[in-house]
Amino acid sequence: MNLSNLDEVMVGEQEYRLKQARELVLKSLIENWGEAIGLPLQLREKLNKECPLDIKGEIIQSESGKDALKAVITLDDGLKIESVLMKHGQDSADAEKRNTVCVSSQVGCTMGCAFCATGSMGFKRSLTKWEIIEQVIFFARLLKKENQRVSNVVFMGMGEPFLNYDNVIAAIRILNDKGSLNIGARKISISTCGVIEGIRNLAQENLQVNLAISLHAPEDELRSKLMPINIKYPLKEVLKEVDEYIRKTSRQVMFEYLLLKGINDSEEDAEKLAKLMKKPLYFVNLIVYNPTGKRGLEPSPSNNVKLFKNVLEKSGVEFSERYRFGRDIKAACGQLASKNSF
Numbered sequence: 422m423n424l425s426n427l428d429e430v431m432v433g434e435q436e437y438r439l440k441q442a443r444e445l446v447l448k449s450l451i452e453n454w455g456e457a458i459g460l461p462l463q464l465r466e467k468l469n470k471e472c473p474l475d476i477k478g479e480i481i482q483s484e485s486g487k488d489a490l491k492a493v494i495t496l497d498d499g500l501k502i503e504s505v506l507m508k509h510g511q512d513s514a515d516a517e518k519r520n521t522v523c524v525s526s527q528v529g530c531t532m533g534c535a536f537c538a539t540g541s542m543g544f545k546r547s548l549t550k551w552e553i554i555e556q557v558i559f560f561a562r563l564l565k566k567e568n569q570r571v572s573n574v575v576f577m578g579m580g581e582p583f584l585n586y587d588n589v590i591a592a593i594r595i596l597n598d599k600g601s602l603n604i605g606a607r608k609i610s611i612s613t614c615g616v617i618e619g620i621r622n623l624a625q626e627n628l629q630v631n632l633a634i635s636l637h638a639p640e641d642e643l644r645s646k647l648m649p650i651n652i653k654y655p656l657k658e659v660l661k662e663v664d665e666y667i668r669k670t671s672r673q674v675m676f677e678y679l680l681l682k683g684i685n686d687s688e689e690d691a692e693k694l695a696k697l698m699k700k701p702l703y704f705v706n707l708i709v710y711n712p713t714g715k716r717g718l719e720p721s722p723s724n725n726v727k728l729f730k731n732v733l734e735k736s737g738v739e740f741s742e743r744y745r746f747g748r749d750i751k752a753a754c755g756q757l758a759s760k761n762s763f
């Protein structure tokens with residue numbers, strides 16, 4: 422799929438045609454310009470040549486259930502990215518069904534976090550806004566066949582969204598548009614390892630999206646070991662920027678905390694975390710480590726998780742535990758790293 426020169430191809434056409442063409446792709450979800458019978462034949466042929474709509478995606482289905490699907494998408498330059506669809510509440514009433522697409526924002530990542538498969542694969546490039554949107558459209562087309570839609574989008578796939586800030590925000594504005602996929606801003610979440618400029622800029626966007634910060638350690642020494650970005654942006658500065666973000670937006674911020682056996686999952690760690698997190702509009706999301714084959718890293722055993730949660734509960738910190746999707750297809754958080762990406 423290549424929508425990057427759609428605007429250019431439509432130059433010279435009547436003005437409303439561009440809007441019409443965009444809606445056909447992003448709202449009606451046509452898969453070939455041949456379906457666009459409202460457009461003149463010649464234009465359809467030109468569009469098929471210059472703005473092809475086929476998405477080269479391969480689906481890997483979870484064996485443990487139909488709740489997670491991973492797509493390996495080949496981009497126009499041959500690079501591959503991974504995206505995941507998570508289906509929630511499939512057996513419940515329509516109103517409770519949720520379909521969340523976890524999108525990648527870059528091919529690989531420069532951040533090199535110790536626990537993350539994407540971090541180990543190196544970095545190739547950032548995605549364009551259309552390549553971000555393409556991932557959502559891929560799953561939206563599938564869901565349409567089941568009379569369902571994409572309800573939520575999370576930037577928790579490959580890459581650091583705030584190092585591709587402009588394209589991420591541009592993609593969100595399009596996803597959010599009523600003439601497009603119409604995904605509510607409040608249903609869109611950006612997760613960052615703590616890029617301060619990104620947090621600061623997002624506060625100015627006047628967008629009601631959710632912000633999540635990957636914390637993973639309650640003090641600098643350990644955090645710098647797990648996440649080298651902490652050397653540049655230490656905890657105190659990240660939290661200061663988050664406070665400023667909350668002051669400006671009055672929006673809740675989620676802190677992701679990966680539980681790693683014997684590394685950051687002791688009761689003492691929980692106490693330190695509680696001290697940092699006991700603030701209005703702070704919310705902790707505990708994630709048990711999804712194995713990525715890193716030496717020395719193991720998921721916390723359930724007893725450690727229980728003790729850790731007890732401390733948070735007693736301290737009055739708001740928290741939840743993330744449900745693990747698609748571990749068997751390496752589709753869970755931090756496991757995205759296409760073998761064939763490069």
Ligand code: SAH
Pocket residue numbers: 536537538576577578579580581582612613614634635677679708709710711712713753754755756
């Ligand atoms: N780069 C961004 C977003 C992508 S990572 C960020 O770091 O926030 C999305 C989430 O998955 C982050 O919270 C990240 O820390 C977490 N993650 C990375 N590796 C993981 C693993 N092996 N198991 C569980 N979560 C992991």
Ligand code: SF4
Pocket residue numbers: 530531532533534537538539540541578579580581614635755
């Ligand atoms: Fe990059 Fe996020 Fe993985 Fe860190 S956790 S390496 S920032 S994708």
